[in-house]
Amino acid sequence: MTTPAREPDQHPPGEKPERSFEDVMWGRVERRRERIRAQVRTARAGDHKVPTWVLATVLALFLLGWLYLIFFG
Incomplete structure (x- = not known):
């Protein structure tokens, strides 16, 4: 019985190909x-x-309160 020929980039079932450092990093970049x-x-959907x-107003009030404490506290 003969073994079927494989392409160079194919691996036998059950054997995981080794991943290079570049492959791992590229995968991380793509996921990010x-x-x-x-x-x-x-964000564009709104x-x-x-x-x-409201967030801008809260931030402004926080900063004004902080400045008040620094100069008049």
Whole structure:
């Protein structure tokens, strides 16, 4: 019985190919890019729980209170 010929980049069943450092790093980069794309899609959809103006107002009040404590506290 003969063994079927394999392509050079194919591996027998049950044997995992070794991944190089570059392959691992490239996979991480691709996953990170996909997460960023998903976050951008979500942000563009506008499904925010708190409006931006509310966050900006809270930040401004926090900074003003901090400055008040520094100069008059």
